[in-house]
Amino acid sequence: MENVIEVNNLTKTFGAFTAVDAISFQVKKGEIFGFLGANGAGKTTAIKMLIGITTPTSGDATIAGFNVYTQTESIKRNIGYMSQKFALYDDLTVKENITFFGGIYGLNRNTIKTKTRELIDELKLEQVTNQLVGSLPLGWKQKISFSVALLHRPKIVFLDEPTGGVDPITRRQFWEMIYKAANQGTTIFVTTHYMDEAEYCDRVCIMVDGQIEALDAPKNLKKTFEVDSMNEVFLKLARR
Amino acid sequence: MSISVNKINKSYKNVQALKDISFDVKPGELFGIIGPDGAGKTTLFRVLTTLLIPDSGNATVSNFDIITDFKSIRNSVGYMPGKFSLYQDLTVEENLNFFANIFKTSIQENYDLIKDIYVQIEPFKNRRAGKLSGGMKQKLALCCALIHKPTVLFLDEPTTGVDPVSRKEFWNMLKRLQLTGLTILVSTPYMDEAALCDRIAFIQNGSILEIDTPNAILNHFSKKIYNISADNMYQLIESLKAYEHTYSAYPFGECIHYSDKRTDLKINELYEFLKLKGLDHIIIDQTKPSIEDTFMALAN
Missing domain, CATH: 3.40.50.300 (P-loop containing nucleotide triphosphate hydrolases)
Structure with missing residues (x-):
């Protein structure tokens, strides 16, 4: 299976502080890759380099075949991104948001029209298409936001804590959407503070102080650390 | 107080x-x-x-x-x-x-x-x-x-x-x-x-x-909960959703927490159903409900 993310000794320093310290890993097509770490471990800086908005200090990485130094615009066109902090525009309606993001991703009018129809049907949003997104429950927003991040059929979707605070049922529906997308070949790169969600990933990587401290399938990590849950793996590793 | x-x-x-x-x-x-x-x-x-x-x-x-x-x-x-x-x-x-x-x-x-x-x-x-x-x-x-x-x-x-x-x-x-x-x-x-x-x-x-x-x-949780795992998580969820006796099926870590509409689930029957859906390495075990199971049951 082809690698859609290749990272080699990627490093970012801010003055004397090394936020990301020579990390290396590969992610395959259609893989659900969990990216974990304590607050301040360097996750956000690493993701910013991978999505082409922060230039690395040293090392190499290619995202969907594009170089993180020289082809950042191509990277942005070939990935989807959603985070808890920035998802949709609260003061636009559901339909307006879809149209807006479709336009940003360079889809033409007809495609946007068809995609909007599909998305509204799939998420059963008929009743709320013309409501402002700000008036919807958080869980709905996150589901719409994920679908919007997939509008332009990106090869990779980056999800930065997509489910924080979302109720347990919606959180699971959200993961079913993730499974579905991955099953169709989209690569999922996801960060989360819910350790049960870490277990849903094909492989997880745990960052500690800017370095990758562990990288394997959840099952193998639990075996290696002789514990029953990813939560315990995390507690063992995340503070040195 | x-x-x-x-x-x-x-x-x-x-x-x-x-x-x-x-x-x-x-x-x-x-x-x-x-x-x-x-x-x-x-x-x-x-x-x-x-x-x-x-x-x-x-x-x-x-x-x-x-x-x-x-x-x-x-x-x-x-x-x-x-x-x-x-x-x-x-x-x-x-x-x-x-x-x-x-x-x-x-x-x-x-x-x-x-x-x-x-x-x-x-x-x-x-x-x-x-x-x-x-x-x-x-x-x-x-x-x-x-x-x-x-x-x-x-x-x-x-x-x-x-x-x-x-x-x-x-x-x-x-x-x-x-x-x-x-x-x-x-x-x-x-x-x-x-x-x-x-x-x-x-x-x-x-x-x-x-x-x-x-x-x-x-x-307070009245239903029996089963841990189900198989080789393909997505297929497993989709299959359980299509199963006529499913009361609830939610991902929990590396398993699905499953509860049945009937009072006595026939594990073999469910196993055969999943097998027919093309799943492999199927494991079905009864487990204890968690706080989250209880919350979801109450919220539904």
């Missing part, structure tokens, strides 16, 4: 944020309000800390009425809001001094209460609060909420967005504070934190679904 809430209602423009909320918290109790974003947790905290007036119903905190005695409540409770609300451009020490002064006390006077927590941020006491990491901010906010030796502590989602290690540390701090006799009302969207409370109230869409000890709540 340390906190007594009686049929509180509160509506915003077109949302009923709290619907007939009633519960009591005993002195010295660690009481958890467990519910997702938008359930009404923050509104409830704002009503009890006298920052919002309810539309109807009444409540007392430390035997003070939230409407008529609001000033006494403000003097005797500590409140840590969900959003970081200290002065970002004051240093750690300045913030703490400021809050001590407002309550006509000093850091020295109640140092015992905050010592455990304060020593962890003391190395950064000259740093501006806005420049602290998330975990540090949280510890400073907790110190500021404790500096006047409150009788009741209100913590609104203190651990949201915090990593599992810091969350564990935070709960250890709460347990130690509880030993001083402090009553603590804490809200969280993390179901695993429910088990750490003496009693919990599940809240969703402004209504309380259940109030009890975490153990008792688990016993």
Whole structure:
């Protein structure tokens, strides 16, 4: 299976502080890759380099075949991104948001029209298409936001804590959407503070102080650390 | 009772944020309000800390009425809001001094209460609060909420967005504070934190679904839960959804938690069904329900 993310000794320093310290890993097509770490471990800086908005200090990485130094615009066109902090525009309606993001991703009018129809049907949003997104429950927003991040059929979707605070049922529906997308070949790169969600990933990587401290399938990590849950793996590793 | 809430209602423009909320918290109790974003947790905290007036119903905190005695409540409770609300451009020490002064006390006077927590941020006491990491901010906010030796502590989602290690540390701090006799009302969207409370109230869409000890709540779960795993998670979910006897099927870690509509599930039958769907390495085992199973069953 082809690698859609290749990272080699990627490093970012801010003055004397090394936020990301020579990390290396590969992610395959259609893989659900969990990216974990304590607050301040360097996750956000690493993701910013991978999505082409922060230039690395040293090392190499290619995202969907594009170089993180020289082809950042191509990277942005070939990935989807959603985070808890920035998802949709609260003061636009559901339909307006879809149209807006479709336009940003360079889809033409007809495609946007068809995609909007599909998305509204799939998420059963008929009743709320013309409501402002700000008036919807958080869980709905996150589901719409994920679908919007997939509008332009990106090869990779980056999800930065997509489910924080979302109720347990919606959180699971959200993961079913993730499974579905991955099953169709989209690569999922996801960060989360819910350790049960870490277990849903094909492989997880745990960052500690800017370095990758562990990288394997959840099952193998639990075996290696002789514990029953990813939560315990995390507690063992995340503070040195 | 340390906190007594009686049929509180509160509506915003077109949302009923709290619907007939009633519960009591005993002195010295660690009481958890467990519910997702938008359930009404923050509104409830704002009503009890006298920052919002309810539309109807009444409540007392430390035997003070939230409407008529609001000033006494403000003097005797500590409140840590969900959003970081200290002065970002004051240093750690300045913030703490400021809050001590407002309550006509000093850091020295109640140092015992905050010592455990304060020593962890003391190395950064000259740093501006806005420049602290998330975990540090949280510890400073907790110190500021404790500096006047409150009788009741209100913590609104203190651990949201915090990593599992810091969350564990935070709960250890709460347990130690509880030993001083402090009553603590804490809200969280993390179901695993429910088990750490003496009693919990599940809240969703402004209504309380259940109030009890975490153990008792688990016993309320009436259906048998099965752990099911197979070689393809996505196929497994889709297959279980299509199964005519499925009552619920939710991902839980590396398994699906499954409950059946019938009272006696025939494991072999389900196994054969999944096999026919093309799944392999199928394992079906009965397991115990978790707090999250219970919440989902009640919320559905």
